[in-house]
Amino acid sequence: MMKRLPKGAAQRGPQERYAAGRRAGLVLAVLMLGGCTVGPEYRVPALSLPTDWGTESAAARETAVPELSRWWTELDDPTLNGLIERASGQNLDLAAARARIREARASYRQAGGALQPSLDGSGSTGLAGSDNSIDGQFQAGFDASWELDIFGGRKRRVEAAAYGVGAAEEDLRDTMLTLIGDIASNYVSARSFRARIDLARRTAISMRETESLTRARFRAGATAASDMANAAGQASSTEANIPALEVSFAEAVHRLGVLTGQAPGALAAMLRNGAPIPRPTRPIPTGVPADILLTRPDVRGAERELARYTALIGEAEAARYPSVSLTGSIATSGTSIGDLAKGSSIGWAIGPSLTVPIFNGGQLEAAVDLARAQRDQFEAAFRSTVLTALEDVENAIVALAQERIRNRSLAEASESYREAARLARSLYGAGSISFLDVLDAERSLYSAEDALLQSTARIATGYVTLNKALGGGWDGVLETAAAAPASG
Template identity: 60%
Template sequence: MKRLSLALPLCLMLGACAVGPDYAGPSLSLPAKWGNAPASKRPLASRTLDEWWKRLGDKTLNSIVEEAVAGNLDVASAKARIREARATRRQAVGALFPSLDGTDSATRSRTSAATSSTGGNATSSLYKAGFDASWELDLFGANYRGVEAATYGADAAEEDLRATLLTLVGDVTSNYVEARGYQARIALARRTAASQRETEGLTRTKFQAGSASAVDVAKAAAQASSTEAAIPSLEAAYAQSLHQLGILTGQAPTALAGRLARGGPIPAARSTPPAGLPADVLRNRPDVRKAERQLAQYTAKIGQAEAALYPSVSLTGSIATSALKTGDLAKNASIGWSFGPTLSVPIFNGGELRAAVEVAQAQRDQYDSAFKLSVLTAMQDVENALVSLAQERLRAGKLSSAATSYRDAARLSRTLYQSGSSSFLDVLDAERSLYSAEDTLLQSRVAVSTDFIALNKALGGSWSKPVDVSSPAVVDVNTGPHPRTGF
């Protein structure tokens, strides 16, 4: 009580004060450079990552990304959360101001003859009008902290939209690259199977001429069938990527089937985006910024909870006029008013208010840990993507050399077989090895582009153009007073 007796006069003299901790950004110890990238002394500017997917050089992909941003349902939900957060902040701001209500009433009454002083029925009218006003003085900053928390919450909602866009663009690009990869692998399997059927025909001809065995014919047919058996699985995987692209753009699963049916190369980027400094993730990653804003929000909520431990003062007042005739309502004799403060002091509540403070503190600590984890996770994402992209590019180079060598070996073995200078087993082995090498190379090229996408996502590359969040997705009509239907 001593603390309250000293704090109340002080806040009354100063006009208002605030309790609870003032938010200060957390200090983190981050490494000076990345472990898997060349050392850099220059921070990474966010504009460096703007429209990073265009570096893959695919106009169809660019248009699909645009459609996804406009039609994706997760983005629509994130926009709605921003409108909700902003409206919540306006609600919190409204608590800082007085409230004023107006009342009007008209009563028509009749007094029975048994109770009337005139001995007969009496009918009269009574008219009333007035205003009621109240204002809670925010002496210890409960409402101020509420506005602060709501402001940080609105900031977090905006960062949530940016994080959603980052994930969306990455998912669209990854699924598009995978779809093109499956198309390339399907085309390869069909070409290889056609070539192997030609080998089967050649072997059957040699068998009829007596220079090949029935075993060679059976093996040639089996190898062609094995290659053809891979096509249905690849077709199914392609369809799944295609369907996911449709959903990501907010359309039916097969909406993009016609546009992708023509086929196209696997998108590839020749360059690697600069990694900058580890500290850049604090500025460029929207999920990290969102976690920091949530930490600030829940720090402010501690002040809200602590303010409930202190007295609250409200000013209330009313003015009313009543008369038997409407023309007499404004006359001085019919006007009454009241005004005065109300003081409320928490005395005993079974520890509920103090427990509420501890709850808020525990929640703040949870978001503090979540923020620090988001920073570490972001750094891990960057390091993993740097290593994966560099190593996969090396692997793709070796696979390309291997495919070239196997292609030469397959051509030579077939030529030698036709001339009778090589066994059929050499042809089978060469064709099998060539198909495996070329298919693995295609998968590696998809992996290189996927790692490029992952690195741009890890660095915080996202949609940079303005996004309209003010327009609701659902426009209600006939919202004014109207006859009810149903229950």
């Protein structure tokens, strides 16, 4: 109801105004006492997880809680450490993930603000006149409103926004985990290809020396022309491997440049030296399968998304019930600005308003069904993420363990072929064996040494993969403030 007071009566009638406000308060109290928060209360789904990893033997099992923070430092490679530190501040995927956190936090503040009353001020000026005069007209006032969250719809929206912040933070950690793994894997690849290039060049030089020896023996009539041709052919075949390896090395270096927020070729000079392939020296405690619920950011993020969509069911449910708002306004008008403060006409109104959904073609009920279906999708996604995480760990454990066994065999083979090649060259010089035996020994030695380098790289990559699968990453402190990525 709007009540208008005569000029100069702004201070009169306090009893009437108090009584009106008291009646409005009593109505609101009754409504609030009858209110409740609708929608399901979120609980983490019950999961049936194995008690240990099925791919490990009891003797080899490391069930201690894994120390996953900054795991890459165990590789003891300062260059790799520096690349990861640089990427943590300059990678563009991380910059986008940080922005998503700021977006989620702003949405949370926005949803929380909707629970508070709102107050708006207004003012206007104009001219009003008749045949004999023109007068100024000035108006000013305030409007206040407060929608009561009787059925908890807005509370559920705030709850969903809070879960959204958690999901965004886990997304940042997952992005960081992926980034660290990609940098480490590509760094291992770059070192591996560099080592294989150096091996191919050393082997080609040795084969060219063998070719020169064969050519001299041919001129002396001590060997056939076919031996000289075979020696040249084998040296050229080994040299032909180098360009393909150079391409692979360049691709790994270029990827590292981009991952660290730089131009693709920014790291080429730094990584061209012959540093060894990183190699882990200590076993990784893998803990128990239930640990991934705490350590894997993708699992934690999927759980937060499930919680968020569970809360949104309550918001949709609340929209089906009546809504109550408390509104109030006060306005003053006069023929001059000075009149607004005194001697003006003042009007005010206060009271609750009730909105009841009566007919909407089933839209509100459909919105609830939609929210429940979305919640069910995210629950399935959460359970699938957990199973995928278990699979990742199981696969990584097997791959790393078997590659270590393979590496030991390749190391023994390389040593044997190295001795065989030395003896073959010595016996060939003494005329005890044919040149084909020398070529075969050199070819076998090169293949064994190249396979050993690849296996060593696979062990390092397997170490990276297992730490990623277990959820290893940063130390949990990630800067989320906006920062302009460096250009190089």
